[in-house]
Amino acid sequence: MDLLMIVNKENRLSKKFVPIDLVEIKTIIPGSVEVDRKIYLNKIVADKWLELKKYVEKLGYKIDISSGYRSYEYQEKLFNKFISKKGLEQTLKIAALPGASEHQTGLCFDYEKVYIEDDKIKSSLNELDIEYKIVKDVAYKYGFIIRYPKNKEEITGYKFEPWHLRYVGYEVAKNIYENDITLEEYKSKILIK
Numbered sequence: 001m002d003l004l005m006i007v008n009k010e011n012r013l014s015k016k017f018v019p020i021d022l023v024e025i026k027t028i029i030p031g032s033v034e035v036d037r038k039i040y041l042n043k044i045v046a047d048k049w050l051e052l053k054k055y056v057e058k059l060g061y062k063i064d065i066s067s068g069y070r071s072y073e074y075q076e077k078l079f080n081k082f083i084s085k086k087g088l089e090q091t092l093k094i095a096a097l098p099g100a101s102e103h104q105t106g107l108c109f110d111y112e113k114v115y116i117e118d119d120k121i122k123s124s125l126n127e128l129d130i131e132y133k134i135v136k137d138v139a140y141k142y143g144f145i146i147r148y149p150k151n152k153e154e155i156t157g158y159k160f161e162p163w164h165l166r167y168v169g170y171e172v173a174k175n176i177y178e179n180d181i182t183l184e185e186y187k188s189k190i191l192i193k
């Protein structure tokens with residue numbers, strides 16, 4: 001599997017693409033979009049996530065995954081649901097086309113901080129959260145990058161998403177983190193070399 005694959009509007013995956021080595025992973029975040037919520041990730045990604053999570057927990061903070069692998073069919077359903085609610089034009093702005101979501105690779109996920117409010121488990125994440133500040137600076141040690149960073153919208157085609165982590169492996173993640181670049185920039189640099 002190509003750990004550095006880019007999936008977006010221009011580079012869509014086919015309906016047949018299902019990642020290898022998917023494993024189920026537990027989360028305590030209650031489902032918001034799926035009814036039968038099961039989270040799947042590529043095995044290596046799942047292992048590294050658990051290490052990162054453990055590190056953050058040791059510091060006294062709780063984080064968990066709110067979304068992992070999403071199948072083509074799932075994205076298709078989600079997309080159609082958006083269309084019926086908001087119309088095509090609006091949907092194209094906020095939801096990925098089927099095959100255009102990186103979540104179909106099994107190499108990425110969304111995480112959030114977890115807290116209890118009114119006896120209920122709640123979750124959210126924004127750039128001011130300490131959980132984000134911690135993760136942002138240690139993620140590369142576990143092979144992760146903030147895939148859609150701030151002020152890089154024109155390169156990634158996506159708005160800043162502090163919660164979306166993508167696995168690329170330690171060496172690449174370190175390079176991307178230290179040079180403050182995106183996966184797109186990293187790949188184009190390699191091509192130029």
Ligand SMILES: [Zn+2]
Pocket residue numbers: 067103109110163164165
């Ligand atoms: Zn995401």
